[in-house]
Amino acid sequence: MLNDIHPKLPMRNKAITKDYYINQLGFKELGDEDYEAYLMVKKDNIEIHFFLFKDLNPKENYGQVYIRPDNIDQLYQELLDKNIAIHPNGKLEIKPWGQKEFALLDPDTNLLTFGQSIL
Template sequence: MLTDIHPKLPMRNKGVTRNYYIDHLGFKQIGTKDYDGYLMLKKDNIEIHFFEFKDLIPKENYVQVYIRVGSIDQFYQELLDKKIAIHPNGKLGMRPWGQKEFSLLDPDSNLLTFGQETS
C-alpha cells in the first residue's frame, strides 16, 4: 500500500537551495545526518528531497511539482510580503480545471505549483 511521496529535485548548490527553501518558503531541514550532495526538507506535511546535479542547466530543467495547499490566499500573500518572485505566467488565479493556483521557480528552475481545490 502506498503511503507517501517525497519528490527528489535537482540542485546545483546545496547552500543556495537550503537557504531558498528555509528562508523564503519556510521549510525546515530534516534528518539526523547531513549528507554531501543530498538535502531533505519539510514543511507541514510536505517533504522534498534534493540531489546534487552541478551540471544542471536551469533553462533546460523541466522538473515540476504540484503541491496542494489548505489556505492558498494566505500562503500566496506571505510569499508576496517576503518579495518572493512568482512565476510571470503563474500568478494566483482560478484555473479551468477548478483549482486556485500559483507557481514559482526555485534557484534551479524547478517549477513549484501550489493549488487548492475550490468548491
C-alpha cells in the first residue's frame, strides 16, 4: 500500500532554496540535523525534499510538482499579496481538464503547479 510521496527536487544553493520555501511560501524546515547537501520542508500535508546540484543549469531543469490545495483562490491571493512571482504562463485559470490551476517557478526553475478540481 502506498501512503505518501515526497518529491525530491534539485537545488543549486541551499540558503536560497530555504529562504524561498520558508520565508516566502510559508513552509517549515524538517529534521533535527542540518545536512549541507539536503533540505526537507513541509507545509500542511505537503513535504518536499531537495538535493544539492551545484552544476544545475536552471534553463535545463524540468523538476515539477503538482500540489492540490483546498482553497486555490485564497492561496493564489495570499501569494499575490506577498508579491510572490507567478509563472508568466501560469496565472490562475480554469483548464479544459476541469482544474483551476496556477504555477510558480522556484529559484532553480522547479515548476510548482497548484490545482483544484472544479467538478
